[in-house]
Amino acid sequence: MATKEDIRSSRRLQRRTLAPEQILAAGEAIAQHGVAWAETISPGPAATYAVYVGVAFEPPTLPLIEALHKAGHRVLLPVCEPGRQLSWVYWTPATLFVRSAYAPIDEPEGERLESSVIAAIAGIFMPATAVDRDGNRIGQGGGYYDRLLQGLDASGQRPPTIAVVYDDDLLPSGSIPAEAFDRPVREVLTPSGVVRLDDTAGTV
Template sequence: MAHPTTPPASGLHAEALERKAALRRDLRARRRALDPASRERQMTAVADHLRRLVDAAGPRPRVAAYLPVGAEPDVRPVLEEVVRAGGTVVVPVCLPEWQLGWTEWTPETELVRSERAWVHEPSGERRGPEAVAAADLLLIPAQAIDAAGGRLGQGGGYYDRFLQRLHALGGPAPLAVVYEHEVLETGAFPTEPTDQPVDGVVTASGVHRFAL
């Protein structure tokens, strides 16, 4: 989910907000400039790791995942395999007040321009976090992840609000999917109390869990 309409500024002071904004600009540029051979190598490895996670969920898995936008890591090949194998995939849509809804997706699902973000979203019934609470696997996007599980998103706060609500429902552990260079040292970007960490990250080198 890329470049969402941003809610009013948070309590972070202006310097910290600009630091995050500058890092996002740099990371977006690095994604766009990533060598095609490196991108393909990384995505092939990521897909293999994701398949093992899906296989571990058993028959007819239920997967909640993002649809990539622009240069985001492309998880669609694995999602298509889940659907073809008889599993279920639900993906996010933007709702009012910077909330995320979820709708079922297949490769044939029509995509329509979002009214609230610069993305195309699946048409279909919008549901809340309960659509994800029973999922076997939850994959979310990120601009970067730090070594403590901190997540740098696009700045809209959609996923932070969603993860906070999902936690109350006892949903699956969120795993971010990023390129190798986007796993940064702890403290590489500022965080707020409202920023929700992830339980792990999937990169070409494997699935890495955090001790939260």
């Protein structure tokens, strides 16, 4: 079995072959399917979702963020903190971004909320480099989201969680080695739709 780093490197190389128009189309499709998923789990017409800003060759998520906002939902974006912890800032179209002190990304400015806020939201859109059909996920290697999910799982307050990848990043069962600290996902959001890993024939 390939190591996580081998898989991460391979997927990153594959993503770099995508043309700008393919990336743009992926972002638009992810927004459409992501809002549909959000509305299936929303406790009401105005719910809160945790999202992230896809950068470089990651699946674009800004169209999803904007679509959720347009639909009347609130969006929390992550900020990297010491000890591989995350805090969260509410996004609006006026939100400004600054370079992170801990990761090669831009992060939102604004009041930072502790991760305990995530326990009460409607759902989490998570970054991933790859996911296999067992639900094992490879992130960017920082471990921020595994720590977040570990805390939510321990408290029994984990909201519905979906990993965002390109279609080719969904790998066959057994492709990704699982470690004790890993937290699997049960749904994956791709440009082609939502894949439920407990029923991989179903997409929306």
